[in-house]
Amino acid sequence: MNTDSTRRWLALGALAVAMLTIGLDVTVLTVALPTLAVDLHANTAALQWFSSAYTLALAAMMLPAGALGDRYGRKKFLLAALLLFGVASLACAFATSAGQLVAARVVLGIAAAAMMPLSMAVLPSLFPEPAARQRALTIWITSTAIGLPLGPIVGGWLLRNFWWGSVFLINVPMVIIGALAVLALVPESRSAQRFRVDVAGVVLSALGMLGLTYGFIRFGEYGWGNGLAWVAVAAGVLLLGAFVLWQRRTAHPLVDLGLFQSTGFRWGTALSIVVNFAMFGMFFTVPQYFQAVLGVDALGSGLRLLPLIGGLIIGSRVVDKALPKLGTRAMLAIGFALLAGALALGALTTVDSGYGYTALWTTVLGAGMGLAMPTAMGLAMGELTAERSGSGSALIQALRQAGGTIGVAVLGTVLATQYRSELGTLNRDPISDGVNAGVSVAHQLGDSAMLHQVQTAFVGGMAAMLWVCAALCAAAAVLAAVLIRAPRAAVGEQQERLDDAPHVGQGADASESTHVS
Missing domain, CATH: 1.20.1250.20 (MFS general substrate transporter like domains)
Incomplete structure (x- = not known):
């Protein structure tokens, strides 16, 4: 195996570690909720927002993050997202109130919204051969999926031996490894066309996904008779409909x-x-x-x-x-x-x-x-x-x-x-x-x-x-x-x-x- 080939598989390993972190973060919180309720004096609504804040930020920012990576550089935005994920994890670990934790979870969701698509988007430049790219994609997807069932295991062990902030603190060394590897091993890539960022598309897609996601989160919590949930879903559908129409008309779609x-x-x-x-x-x-x-x-x-x-x-x-x-x-x-x-x-x-x-x-x-x-x-x-x-x-x-x-x-x-x-x-x-x-x-x-x-x-x-x-x-x-x-x-x-x-x-x-x- 030549040096270039070794470097790209090492880079994939770093990306897999980063995606494993996201998979862990999705489920690790579930085992920490009872402890958070006591230590942060969080009521039921606050506990729901610990999860919902992350999900909403993730849904709202994913499409804009992918387009910005194409425009300004995928490696650059991926590296920034990894560092932001690490900082937000530290903020979660040392939060002293429910409000601080919710705010930190929002930032964590924004970082993950860029990490997920851009870590996948750099695979074609790392692996131009279709067979190697499929193998790399399989590893990338598997690392994310494995993180989901590992979350309760890792979270349960950490809570048994350390304080609740450790379930977030574990992200930091994994993110550092990923960021250093991306910096050293992943080549920069961007769109050859210097297109303008579709600001209207960013706003419509973010608000539409926000409304749709929030509505269905409320349906899951309060049932199908919840009026606010129906309003949020209706608003989300209308905004996404407007987004689709705008994408068909604009010269530089998102x-x-x-x-x-x-x-x-x-x-x-x-x-x-x-x-x-x-x-x-x-x-x-x-x-x-x-x-x-x-x-x-x-x-x-x-x-x-x-x-x-x-x-x-x-x-x-x-x-x-x-x-x-x-x-x-x-x-x-x-x-x-x-x-x-x-x-x-x-x-x-x-x-x-x-x-x-x-x-x-x-x-x-x-x-x-x-x-x-x-x-x-x-x-x-x-x-x-x-x-x-x-x-x-x-x-x-x-x-x-x-x-x-x-x-x-x-x-x-x-x-x-x-x-x-x-x-x-x-x-x-x-x-x-x-x-x-x-x-x-x-x-x-x-x-x-x-x-x-x-x-x-x-x-x-x-x-x-x-x-x-x-x-x-x-x-x-x-x-x-x-x-x-x-x-x-x-x-x-x-x-x-x-x-x-x-x-x-x-x-x-x-x-x-x-x-x-």
């Missing part, structure tokens, strides 16, 4: 909507959103099942997700070897079939199933994710030229983020509705608020019959939600098998796109399209 004319981008992005549904469905229910039904603590819950990581690693290794031989169509169909089968097995879980059964289907689920997620993302990324890889990557990530937020609200409603339906005569406050409240009441009363009914009702709600996810994945498997074309030619087509694309630092006509249909 994103290239013509990408959706490409089958690869359209289906790759759509299938990536479906994978997110399956992933969020699992993360929304299984940790609750471990704690409320199996009776383990947060750390024990995180440790019981290790089979998912094992399956994910196996799937990502298999896709690396099998994708060039079997093609995109086959890998997507197999990956989504595994996801559908695993979720169906999960939906058959009972109160008495035990951990072994859950370990089995979460392992299969991880393998399906490892096959489907990198393949779908590679399909979408294959349509991006070097010119607008930042804004294109941001568009993919923003749609995945929006889809995940909406999915949590919808799937949470399915679970809650079925849970309350199966409670029967126990469908009353506070038991109806959720399984954790129900289990707490049953333990306080020492009522084993009530405990069994609450647990059974939750498992019924979990089953209903997982059946929805399984049906979506089964449909995705069929659509992938039928609609994805030229499964074995995907790598060759990606090479042609790369050869035709304007290379970093070269001139390009202002009217040149940023995608290949």
Whole structure:
């Protein structure tokens, strides 16, 4: 392996560490909330904002961050985002009030909004060969996904041994490693066209994503009858509609909507959103099942997700070897079939199933994710030229983020509705608020019959939600098998796109399209 090749794989390793940090940060907070409530005197609303502030900032700033990276330099903005993420992590760790922590989480979300698309956008310049780029994308995606189940494990261990600020402080050394590696190893790249930043598009997209995301977060918390949530969603939809119209008219759009004319981008992005549904469905229910039904603590819950990581690693290794031989169509169909089968097995879980059964289907689920997620993302990324890889990557990530937020609200409603339906005569406050409240009441009363009914009702709600996810994945498997074309030619087509694309630092006509249909 020559020096240049070694340098770029080391750079990928640093990017993977940075993305692992983001994955950890998404879930590590969940185990710290009870401690934060006491130490920062945070009420329920403040606890919700600790998570929502990050999500809203992430959703609002992702599209602008990708476009700014294209315009002014992806390495420059990625490096700044890494440093900002580290500073914000320090601010979170040493916050002395709920308000300070919320503000620091907003800054953390802004930094992550730039890190996610721009770390993906530099991959084409680091790995111009399609096979190497797909392998790099698989590693990048896997590092993010592994961070999610690792969050409760790392957070639980840190809280058991240190103070709550350590769950944020752990980000700092990882960010420093990533920043130094990006500075030394990642080449600068930017669009050859010195286009103006679409300020109107930035404002419309940020406000639209903010309204849509906030509305669905409120739906998840307060139910579908919440008036403010409907107002926020309606405003978000109108603003995003105005954004789309503006993008069609302006000479320098924030994103290239013509990408959706490409089958690869359209289906790759759509299938990536479906994978997110399956992933969020699992993360929304299984940790609750471990704690409320199996009776383990947060750390024990995180440790019981290790089979998912094992399956994910196996799937990502298999896709690396099998994708060039079997093609995109086959890998997507197999990956989504595994996801559908695993979720169906999960939906058959009972109160008495035990951990072994859950370990089995979460392992299969991880393998399906490892096959489907990198393949779908590679399909979408294959349509991006070097010119607008930042804004294109941001568009993919923003749609995945929006889809995940909406999915949590919808799937949470399915679970809650079925849970309350199966409670029967126990469908009353506070038991109806959720399984954790129900289990707490049953333990306080020492009522084993009530405990069994609450647990059974939750498992019924979990089953209903997982059946929805399984049906979506089964449909995705069929659509992938039928609609994805030229499964074995995907790598060759990606090479042609790369050869035709304007290379970093070269001139390009202002009217040149940023995608290949």
